[in-house]
Amino acid sequence: MTTPAGEVDFYFDFSSPYSYLAAESIDDMAARHGHQVNWRPMMLGVIFKATGSAPLTEQHPWRASYAVMDFRRSAEMAGVPFRYPSRFPQASHNAGRVLLWLQATAPEKARPFALAVFRSLFVHDGDIQSADNLAGIGRVLGIDEAGLRAAIQDPAIKQKLAAANDAAQSRHVFGAPTFFVGTEQFWGHDRMPHLERRLEQVAADRKAG
Numbered sequence: 001m002t003t004p005a006g007e008v009d010f011y012f013d014f015s016s017p018y019s020y021l022a023a024e025s026i027d028d029m030a031a032r033h034g035h036q037v038n039w040r041p042m043m044l045g046v047i048f049k050a051t052g053s054a055p056l057t058e059q060h061p062w063r064a065s066y067a068v069m070d071f072r073r074s075a076e077m078a079g080v081p082f083r084y085p086s087r088f089p090q091a092s093h094n095a096g097r098v099l100l101w102l103q104a105t106a107p108e109k110a111r112p113f114a115l116a117v118f119r120s121l122f123v124h125d126g127d128i129q130s131a132d133n134l135a136g137i138g139r140v141l142g143i144d145e146a147g148l149r150a151a152i153q154d155p156a157i158k159q160k161l162a163a164a165n166d167a168a169q170s171r172h173v174f175g176a177p178t179f180f181v182g183t184e185q186f187w188g189h190d191r192m193p194h195l196e197r198r199l200e201q202v203a204a205d206r207k208a209g
Contacts, residue, residue, distance in 0.1 A: 001171055002183050008037045008199070009180040011173050013044040014092035014128055017071040017082070018189040020118040022177040024080050027111070029192065033199035034206070035181075039103070039114060041096035041161065042168045044089075044176055051174045055089055074189065081123045090121065091129045094152050096161050098134055101151035102143070112141050 003009045008030050012019035023039075030037045048054055056067035068084055075082030095117045102110040116137045120126030127133050131152055138148045151157050171180065179186040179195050181202065186195045 001167065003038070003180040005182075006035055008035050008195075009040055010037050011040045011042050011168050011176060011178040011180075013042055013176045014095045014114075014117050014121065015089040016044060016176040017122060018074070019177045020082075020122045021074055021078050021080055021189045022179075022192060023115060023118050024078070025192070026177075026179075029196055030199065033196070033203040035199055035202075039099070039111060040164060040168070041092070041099050041114075042165050042173070042176070043093055043096065043161070045091075046165045047168065047174060047176075050169055053174065057088065075122075081119075083123055083125055085121055085125050087125075087127065090127065093158075093161060094131060094134060095128050096164075097154070097157045098138070098148055098151050100160050100164070101147070101154070101157055105147070106143065109141055109143055113137065113143065116141065 008026070010022070010026055012023065027037050044055070057064045059067075071084060072082055095114075099110055099114055099117075102113055117128055117134070120133065120137060121128045131149055134152070135145050135148055137143075138145055168178075171185070173185075175187055177187075177189060179191075181195070181198050184198065186192075186198075
């Protein structure tokens, strides 16, 4: 699978702090260099199971405590508000299903919804597993509540999210956030400067060609 020219694939999990930080800036970064972003939700739990890994906060206590500190420091350096959730990690499949539904039916509301979900968890200590909380986010954005609740339970959308996870694994995505430009992979919020440099090069080549 190759990301089309002029596009960036952004693989993320709503329960990933570093995905949240990336989500706050990826669209602006890509736009500066003439690219658009494809937001691709996935479930890190499935990825971790496939790769034999685990969330940073469930690894050795030294590494886990460092991770929490680094979440806060990275947010501060990025100028992004952050509050470590009292319940973490959280299952993100309901939010992912709603996002896929919006991308198909109301794409103009998909990214505002995604950002609001991230902020619900990492700024307001919300419960992103809760259909009621997701419906509340949707109401603020003018999203049809009945449709949102139905999307969470829709077998076709459940399968679509499972297929999205399969697609991520087919590209050897092992963590979040992960970005692709063409076939080139960039993993981690801290690799976004590398990503931007590649986008600069692609834009320069396009202009020269």
